[in-house]
Amino acid sequence: MKHHLVCWKCGADLEHLSLPLSRRDECAKCRAELHVCRMCVDYDPSVAKHCREPTAEEVSDKTRANFCDFFVPRPAAYVAPDTSAAARAQLELEKLFGKK
16 A cells, blocks of 8 residues: 655655554664654644643653654654754854855
């Protein structure tokens, strides 16, 4: 069965893995554990416990493998880091001190 999962940490394609993901599955590129809250469809930092599943037990580390029975992998789990503020700051420093 085809899926379009990507690693929650680096964005690498996980097409080679079969579903359901095992608790021991890792990203081949960055070695991140994949059965983690950050990779789940119920992960939502704007709600209590960062989980939309009301009966799920709280997991303290959202980036470590866990035994949650409600885990369903989220295809769009990767969110690229926002580097725009750092880029603007770098440009301002180059303006101020001149580029080498």
